[in-house]
Amino acid sequence: MDNFNMLMEGFATAAQPIYLLYALFGVFIGTAVGVLPGIGPAMTVALLMPITYSLEPTAAMIVFAGIYYGGMYGGSTTSILLNTPGESASIVTALEGNKMAKAGRGAAALATAAIGSFIAGTIATVLLTFLAPVIVDFAINLGPVDFVALMVVAFLTIGALLGGSILRGMASLVLGLFIGLIGVDDTTAQQRYTFGFPGLTDGIDVVLVAVGLFAVGEALYVAARMRKGPVEVMSMGSSSGNSAKWMSKDDWKRSWKPWLRGTFIGFPIGTVPAGGADVSTFLSYATERKLAKGKNKKQFGHGAIEGVAGPEAANNAAAAGVLVPLLTLGIPTTATAAMMLTAFQRYQIQPGPLLMETNGALVWALIASLYIGNLMLLILNLPLVGLWVKILQIPRPYLYSGILVFGALGAYSLNFATLDVVILLVIGILGFFMRQYGYPVAPMVVAMILGPMFEVQLRRGLQISQNDVSALVSTPFTWVVYGALVLMFVASFFIKRAQKKMESAPLEQIEENSQ
Amino acid sequence: MQTAQKNLGEVLFALVFVVLGVAGVIFAGTIEVPDLEFGMGPRAFPYIVSTLMLVIGAGLVFQALRGRLGAAEDGEDIDAEASTDWITIGKIALFVIIHILLIEPAGWPVAAAALFTGASWSLGAKPLWRSIMISVILALVLQYLFGGLLGVSLPRGPLLEGVEFLNG
Numbered sequence: 001m002d003n004f005n006m007l008m009e010g011f012a013t014a015a016q017p018i019y020l021l022y023a024l025f026g027v028f029i030g031t032a033v034g035v036l037p038g039i040g041p042a043m044t045v046a047l048l049m050p051i052t053y054s055l056e057p058t059a060a061m062i063v064f065a066g067i068y069y070g071g072m073y074g075g076s077t078t079s080i081l082l083n084t085p086g087e088s089a090s091i092v093t094a095l096e097g098n099k100m101a102k103a104g105r106g107a108a109a110l111a112t113a114a115i116g117s118f119i120a121g122t123i124a125t126v127l128l129t130f131l132a133p134v135i136v137d138f139a140i141n142l143g144p145v146d147f148v149a150l151m152v153v154a155f156l157t158i159g160a161l162l163g164g165s166i167l168r169g170m171a172s173l174v175l176g177l178f179i180g181l182i183g184v185d186d187t188t189a190q191q192r193y194t195f196g197f198p199g200l201t202d203g204i205d206v207v208l209v210a211v212g213l214f215a216v217g218e219a220l221y222v223a224a225r226m227r228k229g230p231v232e233v234m235s236m237g238s239s240s241g242n243s244a245k246w247m248s249k250d251d252w253k254r255s256w257k258p259w260l261r262g263t264f265i266g267f268p269i270g271t272v273p274a275g276g277a278d279v280s281t282f283l284s285y286a287t288e289r290k291l292a293k294g295k296n297k298k299q300f301g302h303g304a305i306e307g308v309a310g311p312e313a314a315n316n317a318a319a320a321g322v323l324v325p326l327l328t329l330g331i332p333t334t335a336t337a338a339m340m341l342t343a344f345q346r347y348q349i350q351p352g353p354l355l356m357e358t359n360g361a362l363v364w365a366l367i368a369s370l371y372i373g374n375l376m377l378l379i380l381n382l383p384l385v386g387l388w389v390k391i392l393q394i395p396r397p398y399l400y401s402g403i404l405v406f407g408a409l410g411a412y413s414l415n416f417a418t419l420d421v422v423i424l425l426v427i428g429i430l431g432f433f434m435r436q437y438g439y440p441v442a443p444m445v446v447a448m449i450l451g452p453m454f455e456v457q458l459r460r461g462l463q464i465s466q467n468d469v470s471a472l473v474s475t476p477f478t479w480v481v482y483g484a485l486v487l488m489f490v491a492s493f494f495i496k497r498a499q500k501k502m503e504s505a506p507l508e509q510i511e512e513n514s515q
Numbered sequence: 516m517q518t519a520q521k522n523l524g525e526v527l528f529a530l531v532f533v534v535l536g537v538a539g540v541i542f543a544g545t546i547e548v549p550d551l552e553f554g555m556g557p558r559a560f561p562y563i564v565s566t567l568m569l570v571i572g573a574g575l576v577f578q579a580l581r582g583r584l585g586a587a588e589d590g591e592d593i594d595a596e597a598s599t600d601w602i603t604i605g606k607i608a609l610f611v612i613i614h615i616l617l618i619e620p621a622g623w624p625v626a627a628a629a630l631f632t633g634a635s636w637s638l639g640a641k642p643l644w645r646s647i648m649i650s651v652i653l654a655l656v657l658q659y660l661f662g663g664l665l666g667v668s669l670p671r672g673p674l675l676e677g678v679e680f681l682n683g
Contacts, residue, residue, distance in 0.1 A: 050661065221593070225599060226639075397636075405630055437525050
């Protein structure tokens with residue numbers, strides 16, 4: 001009941017007119033930037049970081065909550081309306097959503113995505129509300145070696161399970177750990193890898209790395225092999241004559257179950273560091289395809305509404321799920337969560353088991369604004385589709401130049417030092433080569449944040465045990481965690497195999513149809 | 516298509532990890548260790564990370580030499596068939612450098628406008644006057660929003676010296 005009161009207080013804070021305005025601003029700008037092709041949610045948060053530099057913590061967190069959910073919404077709009085293959089996280093939505101848009105049912109696809117996202121987001125936020133305090137109660141008793149175990153799991157799943165190549169994922173991860181080492185050691189105040197440069201003693205800012213990898217790296221990569229010709233954006237269905245617009249009764253009937261199933265697939269996957277949105281959308285898609293019957297089943301690959309409703313719900317539920325380990329354990333499991341954590345740290349707020357005690361009011365205001373933001377997104381999204389379509393049509397040279405300018409602004413405004421923009425360019429070039437040679441960039445960002453935390457806990461743990469390494473597997477909790485890790489790797493092997501099979505099938509159909 | 520070239524690039528890029536790993540191990544030895552340290556000192560984790568990097572890098576070099584190449588990333592605006600256009604990349608990097616050199620002497624708005632104009636021209640935007648116009652408007656709007664409204668200290672530069680509402 002106490003938590004309920006805290007939540008109500010959170011609502012009282014978040015519902016103040018000025019904070020409502022901040023929330024509205026956050027969801028609007030988050031969606032607008034999220035709609036831009038090539039910009040995922042992590043890059044949205046990283047790029048928009050400077051906006052909050054001068055805001056007080058509560059306002060900043062509310063804006064970030066809006067940006068976080070807005071970025072998710074924006075991504076699905078892109079994949080439904082843009083006639084090109086998208087990022088991997090939303091590719092599942094693109095499979096069916098794009099076909100629906102081609103068949104003049106774009107509005108229905110967008111509607112089922114938006115409503116599904118709203119329902120999933122709301123249910124998942126409720127789950128977050130009730131789950132977070134329980135986990136905090138538990139986590140408060142965890143020792144350093146337990147945290148070491150949790151972070152080992154996070155490292156291995158993020159580095160090895162995501163992406164196609166284990167070695168490349170791990171290379172990206174270790175590079176992030178390495179960059180995280182630069183600067184003054186937290187425990188002994190010794191300089192490490194600074195080579196006497198005063199500019200390096202504070203370390204390299206993770207915002208710089210994220211913006212460099214995501215914004216500059218992406219801009220350079222697109223520049224290297226840009227799709228020529230006009231941008232093809234789907235029409236909204238009215239031009240083809242038949243006024244098939246909104247969702248029909250049948251669409252509703254076919255959507256609500258996938259929405260709920262997607263939610264309960266997405267949320268648990270989001271809470272454990274098992275791959276985030278990517279895995280959950282795929283699992284939801286596979287489930288819907290399996291469960292569909294008769295002529296609905298035949299529609300898969302040609303624009304089945306279940307194939308949009310389920311994965312979109314799963315995607316948003318996973319996004320809320322990711323906040324559970326972030327807020328209760330202080331462990332980010334996706335690049336987006338790592339960015340959120342950075343935003344917290346700028347205000348000297350350290351997420352972790354103590355967060356709800358020390359900054360309870362702030363956390364509950366954040367959670368309350370998640371509910372509010374979600375509702376705003378539902379209301380905003382459908383009427384504003386016309387605007388999003390306009391944004392999608394921005395000529396690419398201007399779009400990527402704008403991203404570069406904004407990235408440079410973010411880098412410079414960190415410390416008002418041109419050296420930071422130089423580092424930005426260097427990291428951007430690194431990001432280009434990583435994309436070119438198939439290295440995922442997200443593990444690097446997460447590792448930069450997690451690395452220093454991991455080292456502190458590891459050293460603390462070994463100090464308590466007086467350098468006895470077996471202490472690392474001495475508590476029952478660590479046994480459970482390492483056991484789960486083994487299971488996860490076995491499961492991922494099967495999921496990956498199924499995913500490969502699934503992905504090759506519908507893509508072939510797409511190619512057949514377009515010829 | 517260009518496999519040999521891409522192959523070489525991958526080997527070289529993987530070698531960067533090996534080199535970093537070696538350098539990391541060497542320089543980890545130069546980190547000072549305070550006398551009264553027990554438990555893991557400040558060197559241990561750098562040693563672990565650098566060694567891992569070395570091992571993974573070696574594995575990647577080995578894979579690349581055997582012809583197991585990475586899959587280049589996909590994206591909405593990526594033409595998977597196109598070959599890498601190094602000249603455009605070079606141009607854009609050059610304009611970022613120009614931007615860096617301009618920030619302090621000429622002010623942020625001028626530097627930002629130069630970056631936008633240069634980058635969009637490199638990416639094939641036509642005509643040039645439109646890029647310049649958009650860049651000037653964008654730079655002024657951003658300077659006003661961040662410098663004027665949000666109080667971020669962006670230098671407005673000598674050109675806009677007297678314009679108070681753009682003050683960073």
